[in-house]
Amino acid sequence: MKKVLQNVQVVNEQSELETVNVAIENGKITAIGADVTLDGAAIIEGNGHLLSPGFVDVHTHLREPGFEHKETIATGTASAAKGGFTTICAMPNTKPVPDSVENMELINGLIKESAVIRVLPYGSLTKDISGEVRTSIEELKAQGAVAFSDDGVGIQLASTMYEQMKEAAKHDVVVVAHCEDNSLIYDGVMHEGTRNVELGLPGIPSICESVQIARDVLLAEAAGARYHVCHVSTKESVRAVRDAKAAGIRVTAEVCPHHLLLEEMDIPSDDANWKMNPPLRAKDDKDSLHAALLDGTIDCIATDHAPHTVEEKCCGMVGAPFGIVGFETAFPLLYTQFVETGKWTLKQLIDWMSVKAAQIFDLPYGTLEVGASADMILIDLNKEQTINAEGFVSKGRNTPFNGWVAKGWPVVTIFEGNIVYQEAE
Numbered sequence: 001m002k003k004v005l006q007n008v009q010v011v012n013e014q015s016e017l018e019t020v021n022v023a024i025e026n027g028k029i030t031a032i033g034a035d036v037t038l039d040g041a042a043i044i045e046g047n048g049h050l051l052s053p054g055f056v057d058v059h060t061h062l063r064e065p066g067f068e069h070k071e072t073i074a075t076g077t078a079s080a081a082k083g084g085f086t087t088i089c090a091m092p093n094t095k096p097v098p099d100s101v102e103n104m105e106l107i108n109g110l111i112k113e114s115a116v117i118r119v120l121p122y123g124s125l126t127k128d129i130s131g132e133v134r135t136s137i138e139e140l141k142a143q144g145a146v147a148f149s150d151d152g153v154g155i156q157l158a159s160t161m162y163e164q165m166k167e168a169a170k171h172d173v174v175v176v177a178h179c180e181d182n183s184l185i186y187d188g189v190m191h192e193g194t195r196n197v198e199l200g201l202p203g204i205p206s207i208c209e210s211v212q213i214a215r216d217v218l219l220a221e222a223a224g225a226r227y228h229v230c231h232v233s234t235k236e237s238v239r240a241v242r243d244a245k246a247a248g249i250r251v252t253a254e255v256c257p258h259h260l261l262l263e264e265m266d267i268p269s270d271d272a273n274w275k276m277n278p279p280l281r282a283k284d285d286k287d288s289l290h291a292a293l294l295d296g297t298i299d300c301i302a303t304d305h306a307p308h309t310v311e312e313k314c315c316g317m318v319g320a321p322f323g324i325v326g327f328e329t330a331f332p333l334l335y336t337q338f339v340e341t342g343k344w345t346l347k348q349l350i351d352w353m354s355v356k357a358a359q360i361f362d363l364p365y366g367t368l369e370v371g372a373s374a375d376m377i378l379i380d381l382n383k384e385q386t387i388n389a390e391g392f393v394s395k396g397r398n399t400p401f402n403g404w405v406a407k408g409w410p411v412v413t414i415f416e417g418n419i420v421y422q423e424a425e
């Protein structure tokens with residue numbers, strides 16, 4: 001199958017736009033340039049839109065198997081495709097957990113059946129992500145686990161983390177950590193700071209996250225492991241990662257759009273659509289996350305797409321599950337708030353959402369290089385739209401961004417050379 005995507009604009013290293021055509025053969029990019037043509041190829045008209053590599057999201061929750069009332073692989077991947085993602089890594093807090101060869105096979109089968117884009121499943125670090133019995137990294141890697149995590153909970157015991165890091169180092173896979181010390185949560189539902197006092201809600205202190213990162217970077221150093229920190233949210237966490245990198249420890253980190261866009265004082269009321277883990281922190285935390293992205297301490301942006309039902313999120317923060325959806329709003333929000341305002345270049349944003357994320361896990365995606373999988377998106381940078389949760393393709397409606405106006409919407413998503421999402425006319 002030959003195709004030519006014509007009349008699209010790519011961002012070059014200088015963050016300038018260049019008009020090109022892209023030749024696609026057998027699902028791969030075979031040429032890209034101003035005069036590219038291909039005899040007998042089907043034409044996809046790009047209408048002068050921005051061409052970006054398909055985004056790579058290394059932190060997502062698809063909920064299937066086990067929690068199909070919140071999301072399925074079909075609805076989650078359709079939502080991701082609409083948001084411009086063509087590769088996503090699925091966290092293991094499903095039922096069953098991908099903690100055995102059998103469960104991993106089950107999940108691989110479900111992905112094959114219903115995913116519209118590439119889904120790379122995590123294997124868990126412990127059985128049933130309960131922090132007790134270690135999984136076989138060797139066996140789960142052989143079943144296609146992209147990396148290893150117990151996301152949703154922190155690994156409480158240093159020795160469990162250390163033993164799994166040594167195994168991960170042996171098999172050259174990355175340990176990916178949700179850092180949270182259970183003895184420092186205090187039943188909190190939002191950041192322990194100013195706004196939780198005003199709202200009369202229990203707070204989660206910053207140290208709950210940062211102390212575990214500090215522990216883990218030292219364990220990673222001792223184990224010789226590659227270690228990636230999930231959803232960094234505090235300035236102390238940033239410092240721990242920055243210092244670890246300076247010391248030559250093999251650590252990488254991600255930040256979520258909501259932690260870059262929002263802070264505790266933005267929380268309007270006791271509304272569970274503003275409840276996520278880690279919580280929205282203070283302004284100086286948010287500022288330090290921005291600085292960390294710009295200086296390379298934080299490597300990439302990941303959504304932590306975490307759908308829950310309207311019923312679960314209906315009635316205030318206490319009792320509601322943590323998490324907000326992210327696929328369908330990530331790029332337009334970040335583009336509008338930080339690229340249009342001149343804080344970031346378009347190239348920086350695209351790289352943080354694609355190639356930089358892929359590189360952490362040695363994935364050959366998130367690039368428009370010749371020979372790469374034809375995973376690409378067209379973005380209409382001038383299209384402005386109000387975010388409407390009711391219109392999400394995801395089953396989740398749990399977003400704090402409902403009603404926000406944003407520009408820069410993905411209009412076509414191409415995965416392995418085939419259109420998997422196209423904006424309705």
Ligand SMILES: NC(=O)N[C@@H](CC(=O)O)C(=O)O
Pocket residue numbers: 061093151152153178275276277278304306307321322323324
């Ligand atoms: N981020 C969240 O608030 N929730 C995630 C779990 C997690 O990422 O820790 C979920 O699975 O709902």
Ligand SMILES: [Zn+2]
Pocket residue numbers: 151152153178230231277278
């Ligand atoms: Zn987490």
Ligand SMILES: [Zn+2]
Pocket residue numbers: 059060061091151152304306
């Ligand atoms: Zn998560």
